[in-house]
Amino acid sequence: MGLDLFDAPxxxxxxxxxxxxxxxxxxxxxxxxxxEGGIFFVTLGGDAWRHPGLETxxxxxxxxxxxxxxxxxxxxxxxxxxxxDLPLTRLLLDxxxxxxxxxxxxxxxxDAVKNFRKLGYYPELxxxxxxxxxxxxxxxxxxxxxxxxxxxxxxxxxxxxxxDLASRVLEADDLESFRPLAPTCRRxxxxxxxxxxxxxxxxxxxxxxxxxxxxxxxxxxxxAHISAEGDLYPCSSWQLRIxxxxxxxxxxxxxxxxxxxxxxxxxxxxxxxxxxxAYEICFGGCRGLARCLGTSESRDxxxxxxx
Amino acid sequence: xxxxRNPDVIWRHEQRREQQLLEAAERGEDISEGGTVILVVNGTxxxxxxxGGEIWRRCDGETELAAIVQEIGAEYEVAAEExxxxxxxxxxxxxxxxxxxxx
Numbered sequence: 043m044g045l046d047l048f049d050a051p052x053x054x055x056x057x058x059x060x061x062x063x064x065x066x067x068x069x070x071x072x073x074x075x076x077x078e079g080g081i082f083f084v085t086l087g088g089d090a091w092r093h094p095g096l097e098t099x100x101x102x103x104x105x106x107x108x109x110x111x112x113x114x115x116x117x118x119x120x121x122x123x124x125x126x127d128l129p130l131t132r133l134l135l136d137x138x139x140x141x142x143x144x145x146x147x148x149x150x151x152x153d154a155v156k157n158f159r160k161l162g163y164y165p166e167l168x169x170x171x172x173x174x175x176x177x178x179x180x181x182x183x184x185x186x187x188x189x190x191x192x193x194x195x196x197x198x199x200x201x202x203x204x205x206d207l208a209s210r211v212l213e214a215d216d217l218e219s220f221r222p223l224a225p226t227c228r229r230x231x232x233x234x235x236x237x238x239x240x241x242x243x244x245x246x247x248x249x250x251x252x253x254x255x256x257x258x259x260x261x262x263x264x265x266a267h268i269s270a271e272g273d274l275y276p277c278s279s280w281q282l283r284i285x286x287x288x289x290x291x292x293x294x295x296x297x298x299x300x301x302x303x304x305x306x307x308x309x310x311x312x313x314x315x316x317x318x319x320a321y322e323i324c325f326g327g328c329r330g331l332a333r334c335l336g337t338s339e340s341r342d343x344x345x346x347x348x349x
Numbered sequence: 350x351x352x353x354r355n356p357d358v359i360w361r362h363e364q365r366r367e368q369q370l371l372e373a374a375e376r377g378e379d380i381s382e383g384g385t386v387i388l389v390v391n392g393t394x395x396x397x398x399x400x401g402g403e404i405w406r407r408c409d410g411e412t413e414l415a416a417i418v419q420e421i422g423a424e425y426e427v428a429a430e431e432x433x434x435x436x437x438x439x440x441x442x443x444x445x446x447x448x449x450x451x452x
Contacts, residue, residue: 047366048363048366048387049361049363049364049365049366050361052361052387052389052394080361080362082359082361082389107359109359264394297365
């Protein structure tokens with residue numbers, strides 16, 4: 043696999059805590075580094091929605107031509123703290139906390155979406171597909187159609203910020219159990235823009251729509267992650283700290299040996315994938331998950347077996 | 350003609366990669382597939398090679414096509430006639446894609 047190495051990431055996910063440990067001025071310094079690096083897309087997650095420096099941060103990124111996505115959890119306070127005219131490219135309403143409760147109602151999601159619309163935002167829905175939630179996907183797509191959101195996102199597993207989720211990362215058997223439900227999701231999602239990080243879950247949900255432009259794991263190349271402490275990682279699933287953005291500019295960290303080693307590792311076929319005929323399709327899948335839950339030679343844990 | 354980039358196209362000049370490609374070209378390597386400008390159009394990423402990137406960066410809506418040819422020709426010592434043909438063909442392709450217009 044040939045990798046085109048970028049001067050800087052194209053997309054960055056950035057987790058914030060609501061106040062500590064990064065101050066507003068520290069956020070500003072990191073944002074400046076991202077603007078200088080020419081980052082295209084930044085997704086602000088975690089407690090970003092209630093960080094006191096959120097508005098300033100979003101405006102600074104927007105002023106530097108960075109397209110900003112904000113993830114807000116579905117909760118009573120979620121919509122009430124947002125200023126109505128923030129320059130967001132996209133707002134994602136994370137419904138994870140709701141679907142984990144037994145007996146959740148579609149109306150909770152519908153009402154939240156409508157509340158955001160009153161503020162001038164048109165949220166899409168997000169659900170982290172950890173174990174125990176796949177069976178909720180048909181409901182997710184049903185409610186997405188019911189309230190008419192434009193898209194649904196199923197993001198990757200954020201093991202950098204939530205190492206406790208490692209035991210709930212999906213495995214191949216989970217996908218097999220979900221397989222009979224996938225057609226129901228597909229029928230409900232025909233008009234939705236669907237963004238699924240995991241290639242194997244994507245295959246189940248969109249068997250007729252191969253990822254033509256997919257060229258393998260983009261961790262440490264087109265993709266990076268910033269933790270709540272301001273540390274740079276290859277992606278939110280890859281628990282390798284490249285360095286602190288409070289101590290070094292992004293451009294310098296991106297040229298570091300730690301980062302280029304990630305690219306070299308991704309460019310090498312893992313031992314577990316060597317005899318697989320589908321390698322030229324998946325390129326080993328999510329290398330961050332494979333590495334953090336196994337070794338650099340492991341298959342993506344959602345891959346059942348070599349094909 | 351004054352080609353102008355579509356403002357909806359997000360793009361970035363990869364200066365470090367460009368430098369690496371120029372060094373590779375000096376060593377006689379084929380760099381025609383190497384990207385120096387990244388574009389994101391409707392969520393899909395595209396890359397322009399060295400010549401394409403040089404043209405793209407000059408599509409500011411103020412620079413005439415003839416000036417683009419002249420500037421690039423001076424930088425890379427390419428025959429003007431051949432270069433103009435290449436630039437025209439490239440711009441036609443970009444126009445058809447909706448990535449540039451004639452200002």
